[in-house]
Amino acid sequence: MPTRVQLGVRHRQIRESMLKMSVQEYAKIMDVKVPTVYSWESGRTSVPQNILATLEKRYGISSGWLLTGYGSPLLPSHEIESTPLDSKRSVMERLQDHLTTMQKLIEELKHHSPEVIAPARREKGSAKRRIPMLALGVSAGLPTASDDTIEREIDLADMLLEHPESTYFIRVVGDSMTDAGISDGDTLIVDCAIQPRAGQVVIAKVYGELTVKRYLVVDGRPVLRAENRRYKDIAITSDMDFTIVGVVRNCIKQL
DSSP states (O other), X not given: OOHHHHHHHHHHHIIIIISOOOXXXXXXXXXXXXXXXXXXXXXXXXXXXXHHHHHHHHHOBOHHHHHHXXXXXXXXXXXXXXXXXXXXXXXXXXXHHHHHHHHHHHHHHHHHGGGEEOOOOOOTTOOOOEEEEESSOOOSSSXXXXXXXXXXXXXXXXXXXXXXXXXXXXXXXXXXXXXXXXXXXXXXXXXXXXXXXXXXXXXXXXXXXXXXXXXXXXXXXXXXXXXXXXXXXXXXXXXXXXXXXXXXXXXXXXX
């Protein structure tokens, strides 16, 4: 995972499990817009330094842990900014109460991480793996004469990955998108650097659960639509915990 995406995941765990704040509450306290918080937590944009500093000074959340994942999420108590005694006690009690929950969630996240498969990153200077591309297309109708002339050699990473450092592979579970040609067991190539637009197939997170759906805007409100008539639309409201993680660019099938 790119650092920006990992930071977004840890930032969300802090907000939900330790601070016990909704996106709306958190955005108000940090004086930012709600979509900005969603953008941080999906990894589309990085959490700014001033927000990390506020979390560290006000709530005792380690910015080093947020950035790297190493060490403890909590700073030693003496590093927390001086606050009224009752206020500090309240904050520390909440942080301690939820530390165990936070650690369990981190372990759960690690346990499920193999579901998302990061494409291999090519080291600088390493040779590209090129595959011959035949000049003649294959017929899906009547057979055509064979021609083995090689037109060129292609590199699949160059062909499929527009933003390699922000791209992931994710395996489909379920049949809600079969009419879009996406079936159970397929592998999707998901680009987190693209700003999602209405009509695109996206990976969204709703109440912490990942789902692949077509993203639409109906009467000015976002809707997640399945491409299978057996499934109902998911209408997104302002009080829902909702994030678009990335845009689906390609679908890889096993035949």
